[in-house]
Amino acid sequence: MEDKFQLLKQHFEEIVPLTDEEWNFVQSHFEVKRLKKHQFLIQVGQPVDFEYWIIKGLVKAYSIDEKGKEHILQFAMEDYWVSDHYAFQHQEPGTIFVDCLEDSEFFCLSLENREKICFEVPAVANFFRIKSNYGYINLQQRILSLLTMTAENRYDYLINKLPKLIQRVPKKLIASYLGVSRETLSRFNS
Amino acid sequence: MEDKFQLLKQHFEEIVPLTDEEWNFVQSHFEVKRLKKHQFLIQVGQPVDFEYWIIKGLVKAYSIDEKGKEHILQFAMEDYWVSDHYAFQHQEPGTIFVDCLEDSEFFCLSLENREKICFEVPAVANFFRIKSNYGYINLQQRILSLLTMTAENRYDYLINKLPKLIQRVPKKLIASYLGVSRETLSRFNS
DNA sequence: GATTTTTTGTGATGTATATCAATCTTGAAA
DNA sequence: TTTCAAGATTGATATACATCACAAAAAATC
Numbered sequence: 001m002e003d004k005f006q007l008l009k010q011h012f013e014e015i016v017p018l019t020d021e022e023w024n025f026v027q028s029h030f031e032v033k034r035l036k037k038h039q040f041l042i043q044v045g046q047p048v049d050f051e052y053w054i055i056k057g058l059v060k061a062y063s064i065d066e067k068g069k070e071h072i073l074q075f076a077m078e079d080y081w082v083s084d085h086y087a088f089q090h091q092e093p094g095t096i097f098v099d100c101l102e103d104s105e106f107f108c109l110s111l112e113n114r115e116k117i118c119f120e121v122p123a124v125a126n127f128f129r130i131k132s133n134y135g136y137i138n139l140q141q142r143i144l145s146l147l148t149m150t151a152e153n154r155y156d157y158l159i160n161k162l163p164k165l166i167q168r169v170p171k172k173l174i175a176s177y178l179g180v181s182r183e184t185l186s187r188f189n190s
Numbered sequence: 191m192e193d194k195f196q197l198l199k200q201h202f203e204e205i206v207p208l209t210d211e212e213w214n215f216v217q218s219h220f221e222v223k224r225l226k227k228h229q230f231l232i233q234v235g236q237p238v239d240f241e242y243w244i245i246k247g248l249v250k251a252y253s254i255d256e257k258g259k260e261h262i263l264q265f266a267m268e269d270y271w272v273s274d275h276y277a278f279q280h281q282e283p284g285t286i287f288v289d290c291l292e293d294s295e296f297f298c299l300s301l302e303n304r305e306k307i308c309f310e311v312p313a314v315a316n317f318f319r320i321k322s323n324y325g326y327i328n329l330q331q332r333i334l335s336l337l338t339m340t341a342e343n344r345y346d347y348l349i350n351k352l353p354k355l356i357q358r359v360p361k362k363l364i365a366s367y368l369g370v371s372r373e374t375l376s377r378f379n380s
Numbered sequence: 381g382a383t384t385t386t387t388t389g390t391g392a393t394g395t396a397t398a399t400c401a402a403t404c405t406t407g408a409a410a
Numbered sequence: 411t412t413t414c415a416a417g418a419t420t421g422a423t424a425t426a427c428a429t430c431a432c433a434a435a436a437a438a439t440c
Contacts, residue, residue, distance in 0.1 A: 063334055071337040073330060086327045118319065122312035129308065129319035136322055137276050139329035140263060144253055146336045147261040147369045151397075170417060179337045184397055186419055341427075360387060371428055376389055387436070394429070405418070410411100 004032065004055050008107055011053065011079060015130050016123040026124060029113035033106045041106070042084050042098040048091075050108035051083035057104020058168055062176070063096045072177040075101075075165055081131070101169065151180035152188045194222065194245050198297055201243065201269060205320050206313040216314060219303035223296045231296070232274050232288040238281075240298035241273035247294020248358055252366070253286045262367040265291075265355055271321070291359065341370035342378045 005027055012018055018026065033052070035041060041059060042048055054076055061074040061082060073096060076082035087094045088111060118125040145154050155178055159166055166174065175185040195217055202208060208216065223242070225231060231249060232238055244266055251264040251272060263286060266272035277284045278301060308315040335344050345368055349356055356364065365375040 063338060065338050071334065073334055073337075085323070085330060089323065089327060118316055119312070122309070122315055125312055125315040125319050126308055129315050129322060132319060132322035132326055133275070133279065136326050136329060137279060139326060139333060140275060143329060143332060143336070144261065144263055146333070147263075148253060148255050172417065181398055182418075183399080183420085187397095362387065372388080373390085373429080374427055377427095381440105383438105383440080385436105385438070387434100389434075390432090392430085394427105396427085397424105398426085399424070400422085402421090403419080405416100407416075408414085410413080 004105075004107070005030075007055060007079075008053060012124070012127055016127045018121070018123055022121050022123065026117050026121060029117050030107040030109055033108050034104070035100045035106075036103050037100050040097060040099045041082070041104075042087075042094050042096065044095060044097060045093045048084045048087040048094050050110055051081060051085070051088055051114070052106040052108055054078055054080050054082065055105040055107060057100060057106075058102045059098050059100050059104060060169075060173060061096055061098045070176050071179075072173060075169060075173075075177065077165070077168070081135075101173075146179060151178055151184060154178045155180075155185060155188055194295075194297070195220075197245060197269075198243060202314070202317055206317045208311070208313055212311050212313065216307050216311060219307050220297040220299055223298050224294070225290050225296075226293050227290050230287060230289045231272070231294075232277075232284050232286065234285060234287055235283045238274045238277040238284050240300055241271060241275070241278055241304070242296040242298055244268055244270050244272065245295040245297060247290060247296075248292045249288050249290050249294060250359075250363060251286055251288045260366050261369070262363060265359060265363075265367065267355070267358070271325075291363075336369060341368055341374060344368045345370075345375060345378055 008027070008030065009018070009023055012023075012026070030053075032055075033041075035057075041052060042061075044064075056078055058075065058077045059082055060072050061076065061084070062070050062072045064070055074082065082098060084094045084096050084098065086092075087096075091111065114128070118128060145157060149157065155174070158174070158178065171185060172182040175182040178185065198217070198220065199208070199213055202213075202216070220243075222245075223231075223240075225247075231242060232251075234254075246268055248265065248267045249272055250262050251266065251274070252260050252262045254260055264272065272288060274284050274286050274288065276282075277286075281301060304318070308318060335347060339347065345364070348364065348368065361375060362372040365372040368375065
């Protein structure tokens with residue numbers, strides 16, 4: 001149990017130093033959650049009470065279009081943050097699904113608690129600021145890749161960037177993440 | 191001159207309150223820059239010393255592919271932040287171009303100064319944290335729109351979301367932002 | 381106000397990728 | 411270990427969109 005909090009502490013301290021007092025305060029605002037493969041973390045229409053830091057496991061965040069087709073917004077594994085950020089921030093019903101591709105374990109942080117620790121502990125505000133900034137940069141890169149690259153190039157790019165992910169995730173889901181049909185992806189040679 | 195700083199102050203205070211003392215400190219870390227239409231704010235290969243808050247004007251951030259085709263990552267106008275965030279954050283040479291579609295005026299913030307005011311004034315850290323979070327949410331929405339919607343739907347969506355932008359920007363650039371050819375966009379009926 | 385330059389529109393044609401369908405393979409569950 | 415569901419592959423066909431080419435309209439520049 002201590003281990004898990006140790007992991008989270010390390011995650012914070014990669015970005016900002018925290019005193020023991022600060023850390024104890026911060027830590028007390030998280031709770032743990034466990035889910036098995038195929039269980040939902042977030043569902044469309046349901047309240048989104050938390051954002052989640054993944055201790056262990058793998059999830060996919062996705063939306064379903066009118067034709068029932070799944071479009072993957074994000075894969076998230078150990079050391080990643082995931083939520084329906086839009087719904088969470090605005091405290092509105094979920095707009096996407098998030099479910100587990102493997103048995104998973106999370107630290108949960110409510111909006112109220114996040115704001116509390118950010119305004120109470122400046123280093124935490126800076127932590128989330130810097131994290132969020134990196135996230136923003138990554139999404140800009142992904143948008144550029146969607147605008148400028150062919151599906152095959154995006155596939156090659158992903159294989160280089162996240163080789164471990166490819167091992168853990170069925171190719172049909174990779175296809176959905178890349179914005180290409182599974183049949184087309186299957187015809188690429190990589 | 192005072193007016194401009196007043197605008198920036200309002201921009202901060204929409205998110206977090208600041209004492210006069212804090213504001214004076216923060217304000218002193220910005221400098222003003224003016225550019226005419228067609229001038230570059232950021233160029234590929236050049237240092238990216240600042241991120242910019244737009245006082246007045248309109249810019250496009252874009253990359254050029256091997257075939258010389260332009261892909262627009264972002265339009266930014268009054269009250270928007272813009273930079274080559276990747277290059278800025280990592281203090282590396284520019285990876286994209288940003289140039290002015292209209293005569294424009296900016297507040298410039300260096301990385302050093304940003305970190306300084308964030309660690310000096312917690313409210314500022316929270317300001318950037320919250321702003322960055324909203325930015326992240328917007329980019330996620332854009333990614334979903336690229337994955338789930340047809341080009342025509344994305345166009346309709348943009349017309350509803352940013353009607354003012356459509357007035358100020360040639361349609362060929364809108365096409366490039368939406369990831370569609372100008373000819374195809376021209377055949378849509380909206 | 382005349383003249384370039386930029387932007388927009390429209391037809392003809394090409395291409396990457398989607399979709400449909402059938403089979404084969406792999407992995408999970410009982 | 412067997413059984414059944416999920417994933418992957420491959421062919422045939424359809425389609426959204428790109429590209430090329432040219433003309434018209436609008437806007438910027440002298």
